[in-house]
Amino acid sequence: MDEVEVVVAHRERATLRVGDVFLKIDADQARTDVEVEAMARAPIPTPEVLWRKPPALALAALPGTALGRLGEPSPASPAAWGAAGAAARTLHDAPPPPWPGRSLDDVASELDRECAWLVANDVLPADVVHRNRRVAEVALRPWTPVFAHGDLQVTHVFVDGDEVTGVIDWSEAAPGDALFDLATLTLGHGEHLDDVVAGYGADVDLDVIRAWWSWRSLRVVRWLIEHGFDPWPELAVLKAQS
Template sequence: MDEVKVVVAHSERATLRVGDVFLKIDADQTRIDVEVEAMSLAPVPTPKVLWREPPVLALAAVTGTALGRLGEPSPASPAAWAAAGAAVRRLHDAPLPPWRGRSREAFEADLDRECAWLIADGVLPTDLVTRNREIAAAALRPWTPVFTHGDLQITHVFVDGDDAITGVIDWSEASQGDALFDLANLTLGHEEHLDDVLAGYGTDVDRDVIQGWWSLRSLSVIRWLVEHGFDPSAPGCEVDVLRARM
């Protein structure tokens, strides 16, 4: 019998792996609804839905290996990163999903609240927070909505060799959103691969906006990461991303 491996577990959701099956358990069934529908609409490889019995969603494992991990050098080639950029472009060119994503105002309100907490509780130096808040302002501009993954971490993109994207996983945050938010999430902590991703994406983008999303995302998630047992100060992770902007 295959042993059960805990992939991730916290108070909101858990993912278990048993052989080639992933079992996702989520307290919020809306996220599962979004994930299932988004995977059915996305024009990129996604996991196969095996069955669903709330609160559990069973998915088949995708082949290949993850593009990398935050805080570690990526084993993937520049061509693989470019292939990821091309896959993201196909997603962004697809028809919009029928549900809206977070507004610019919501991102800004969350950012201001988290920056205030980071400074008031002495979690990060004031000058580090203030400088990155200034950089994050570039992301807070009007954007034309596209079909976004919404949580496009490198651990969610699987490749086989140099140019085959075998699967994109974890679609619970998919929505109408800013294309550059996806590109920033994909390259967070791996800025050296931004040129490769953009070569595959195939169009010019505003790099100041991508840097703004790097700062905004890192500032906004530190409290959540700490409260759920993750370490944003680990080498190469969110705090280092913020320090790189100084």
């Protein structure tokens, strides 16, 4: 009999794996609604929905392995990173989903709130927070909304050799900034940024991508701590960015 593997678990959601089936249990069914609808609309490979019975969603495993992990060298080839960039471009060229995405005001407010929390709780030296805030503010500009994955981490992109076999975890999908997806994909893996941009096949503002690196890291540290995760990879990014 296959063993039950706990892939991730915290107060908001849990993901279990049994053989070739992933079982996602989410306290907020609106997130699952988004995930199912986004996968149906996405023009790139996604996991097959096997069944849904709230609060659970069963998905088939994708072939291949994750592109990499934050805080570890990626075993994937430059061509695989380029293929990930090309998949992102295909997604971004599709019509955006009809539900609302994060606004520029939301992004700015989150930056204010999380920087204040990091300083007040002595998580990072104030000068590191302030320097990253200045870097992050470059991302605070109008953008043309695209079909954005919203959480395009390296662990969410699966490859087999040099080919993308699918993308998982679509609960944050919404109209958004294309460069945020590219920044999330390359966070902590800046050595592969050129490969991703080459595969993406369009001019991008690298300063905005680096700004999103700082913004995402500043934003997520508190969540990681409060949900029992070690934020050292994001802290490393913030120290390097400063």
